[in-house]
Amino acid sequence: MDATYDVLSPWAETDPIPLNGINPRLPELRGKRVGLSANYKRAATPIQDAVEAELHARYGDQITISRFAQSGTHDIGGSPDEGPRYAEWLEKEVDTVIVAVGD
Amino acid sequence: MYDTIFVEQHHKPAVALVNEGFVHDARSAAAGKGMPGARFVPQTVPCECTVPEKIQRGVREAMGDIIAALTLPLKSEEATPPPRPTDVTRGSVFSGDLDEVQRFFYNRGWTDGLPILPPTRAAVDEMLTGTDLPPDNVVGNVIPRLGKATVEKIAINAVMAGALPTAMPLLVAGVEALLDPESGFGVFEVSTGSWAPFYVINGPIRAQLRINGSTGALSPGDLANATIGRAMGLIVKNLGGARKGVEDMGVLGNPAKYAMVLGENEEASPWQPQHVQHGFSSDQSCVTVSFPNSYAQIVPRGTDDCGILETIKDRLGPQWRQLTLLVCPSHAETLAEAGWTTQRIIAELQRSRPAPPATGTGLLSGPEGVRIVVAGGPGAWLGLVTGVGRWVTKPVTLPSDWDRLVKKYRDRVPNYLRY
Numbered sequence: 001m002d003a004t005y006d007v008l009s010p011w012a013e014t015d016p017i018p019l020n021g022i023n024p025r026l027p028e029l030r031g032k033r034v035g036l037s038a039n040y041k042r043a044a045t046p047i048q049d050a051v052e053a054e055l056h057a058r059y060g061d062q063i064t065i066s067r068f069a070q071s072g073t074h075d076i077g078g079s080p081d082e083g084p085r086y087a088e089w090l091e092k093e094v095d096t097v098i099v100a101v102g103d
Numbered sequence: 104m105y106d107t108i109f110v111e112q113h114h115k116p117a118v119a120l121v122n123e124g125f126v127h128d129a130r131s132a133a134a135g136k137g138m139p140g141a142r143f144v145p146q147t148v149p150c151e152c153t154v155p156e157k158i159q160r161g162v163r164e165a166m167g168d169i170i171a172a173l174t175l176p177l178k179s180e181e182a183t184p185p186p187r188p189t190d191v192t193r194g195s196v197f198s199g200d201l202d203e204v205q206r207f208f209y210n211r212g213w214t215d216g217l218p219i220l221p222p223t224r225a226a227v228d229e230m231l232t233g234t235d236l237p238p239d240n241v242v243g244n245v246i247p248r249l250g251k252a253t254v255e256k257i258a259i260n261a262v263m264a265g266a267l268p269t270a271m272p273l274l275v276a277g278v279e280a281l282l283d284p285e286s287g288f289g290v291f292e293v294s295t296g297s298w299a300p301f302y303v304i305n306g307p308i309r310a311q312l313r314i315n316g317s318t319g320a321l322s323p324g325d326l327a328n329a330t331i332g333r334a335m336g337l338i339v340k341n342l343g344g345a346r347k348g349v350e351d352m353g354v355l356g357n358p359a360k361y362a363m364v365l366g367e368n369e370e371a372s373p374w375q376p377q378h379v380q381h382g383f384s385s386d387q388s389c390v391t392v393s394f395p396n397s398y399a400q401i402v403p404r405g406t407d408d409c410g411i412l413e414t415i416k417d418r419l420g421p422q423w424r425q426l427t428l429l430v431c432p433s434h435a436e437t438l439a440e441a442g443w444t445t446q447r448i449i450a451e452l453q454r455s456r457p458a459p460p461a462t463g464t465g466l467l468s469g470p471e472g473v474r475i476v477v478a479g480g481p482g483a484w485l486g487l488v489t490g491v492g493r494w495v496t497k498p499v500t501l502p503s504d505w506d507r508l509v510k511k512y513r514d515r516v517p518n519y520l521r522y
Contacts, residue, residue: 005198005199005204006224007198007207007221008195008222008259009192009193010341012192012245012251012344013190013253013256014244014248019186021138021177021181021182021183022116022117022138023111023114023117024176024177025177026174034173043150043151046152050155050159054163058170076105076109077105077106077112090115091113096117097117098118100120101121101125103125103295
């Protein structure tokens with residue numbers, strides 16, 4: 001137990017990643033198109049059902065709801081199948097998005 | 104959180120709803136993707152909940168926060184995140200006696216809970232004799248931290264695990280296998296399902312390293328099996344940075360994350376080794392990784408081919424997605440004598456699998472739902488290793504002085520064993 005050990009770190013180096021801020025928020029939701037995105041977990045879509053019901057209860061028809069349900073089990077942005085469809089949905093159909101993860 | 108960041112990257116404000124137990128995970132995922140200010144709202148809906156009343160209550164309680172997350176102006180750090188501190192990873196990081204080293208490493212979360220061997224410069228240099236690759240060669244970046252898996256960092260973790268330098272070629276190939284997108288490592292290593300990497304070794308390296316594929320292959324006691332699995336676990340932990348309860352959200356955890364390594368018992372198999380069946384030559388050493396989370400052992404109700412196969416078929420679960428079937432040598436011989444090839448067995452199992460539930464996926468039905476590995480010693484047990492994803496096999500590249508290296512370390516064998 002008396003020996004002294006100079007030890008190296010097992011912890012990996014990382015390349016610095018560019019840091020990005022988030023987008024400015026909407027002043028309010030009235031008059032906006034709210035996207036509800038659900039991943040593949042089984043609670044995600046029922047959660048969005050509940051969110052949609054709550055939004056309708058608060059805003060009635062003053063907001064528009066658009067839904068997107070992921071079918072694959074991978075990171076949607078990296079999915080060659082769903083990623084482009086998701087991006088198109090974001091561009092054309094929504095002003096802001098609530099993402100339900102399911103856990 | 105990745106979906107939420109994807110939305111923000113497409114210039115739309117977003118908020119994620121996450122279970123309240125996943126707050127650290129959400130924060131880490133956002134930071135790891137370079138968007139630490141991404142907004143999320145913890146909610147009380149239980150994970151994977153199927154009870155409508157609980158879902159509605161949890162959402163109702165969170166609704167005010169959800170709307171606020173979409174409408175409240177940004178704080179300065181959300182709009183312009185401050186730079187992150189960088190970790191010191193080069194050179195000597197600590198000096199102390201054995202107990203102090205253990206404490207230093209454990210306190211930083213760099214161990215698997217067991218004591219480690221100190222990775223001194225001399226020990227790491229010896230480990231590096233196990234490969235011709237330069238120490239700064241980057242094998243890949245390990246998620247979620249995207250840590251650089253340099254050959255030297257692999258060697259440091261191998262020293263800590265107690266591995267011999269002859270393990271280095273396998274460890275490099277193991278990292279390559281994990282980082283192959285086909286393996287699904289990025290999802291499975293941190294999943295609530297506690298999937299653990301299972302490494303099957305094929306080819307001549309099994310004998311050269313004394314990797315056990317016979318009696319008790321998956322039990323502790325074999326230096327190669329134990330330290331290769333342990334080193335891979337430390338590599339995942341220290342290069343990828345997946346912390347338990349932060350990024351690794353495995354609900355129950357899995358003892359196989361310590362080590363689940365075996366060599367296929369090729370010498371006792373009537374069939375071609377599994378790596379040969381998937382395109383590699385018999386003299387090529389390979390490592391194959393998959394991600395099971397369960398391992399059941401069964402005795403067939405009869406020792407003829409029907410008894411063996413019917414017992415397996417009875418055990419197939421409707422939700423199973425991937426099965427590695429471990430067949431002990433005596434059952435393999437029985438099946439082969441009755442004319443069963445591995446391909447026929449796999450087809451038979453897939454044909455007879457239970458009907459999946461309406462919402463099910465996979466269920467042994469993919470192009471590769473089942474693999475057969477001959478393993479174990481005398482006896483009558485079968486192993487059902489069930490998991491997800493695909494098997495990924497990588498060839499092992501040996502250093503130029505391999506024969507000398509094998510000879511140097513080959514005397515490490517318990518005196519009660521003769522393989």
